[in-house]
């Protein structure tokens with residue numbers, strides 16, 4: 001498996017992974033806005049099987065989204081994507097939010113050394129609450 005920067009040709013596949021992974025997937029145009037970023041990466045194994053998108057905002061690095069195709073999960077691909085993006089960040093800390101009901105992702109981030117920093121009521125558009133997680137770099 002290789003991890004590389006996302007290119008134009010990958011966007012349709014990323015939208016497919018997104019739809020298979022989230023009940024409120026990001027639309028196509030969100031991903032187009034991040035094309036060219038060093039923090040927009042794909043995992044490829046014959047085809048694209050996962051992606052991660054992050055952003056640096058001042059002193060903070062943010063993970064905006066990560067997803068791996070369901071049939072390729074629990075094989076370390078998400079961990080590889082997280083390590084690669086964090087290695088590229090020049091900030092002192094990295095933050096992310098997740099839905100309070102996403103226990104799978106919560107365990108995933110805990111294992112990567114993140115800790116829960118706070119709770120944000122009605123953070124998402126559909127009214128779901130969020131957990132804010134942080135890792136010092």
Ligand SMILES: CC(C)(COP(=O)(O)OP(=O)(O)OC[C@H]1O[C@@H](n2cnc3c(N)ncnc32)[C@H](O)[C@@H]1OP(=O)(O)O)[C@@H](O)C(=O)NCCC(=O)NCCS
Nearest residue numbers: 021066067068073074075076077078079098104105107108
């Ligand atoms: C979260 C996600 C990206 C993790 O990717 P992955 O490739 O499956 O993760 P890894 O194989 O690297 O797993 C690393 C650790 O995460 C935890 N984990 C992963 N999948 C898990 C599951 N189904 N249940 C519980 N813990 C899980 C485990 O601690 C695992 O370590 P282990 O394999 O030693 O038990 C993937 O499950 C996914 O795409 N989920 C749907 C989208 C999503 O929720 N994204 C996060 C939004 S905030």
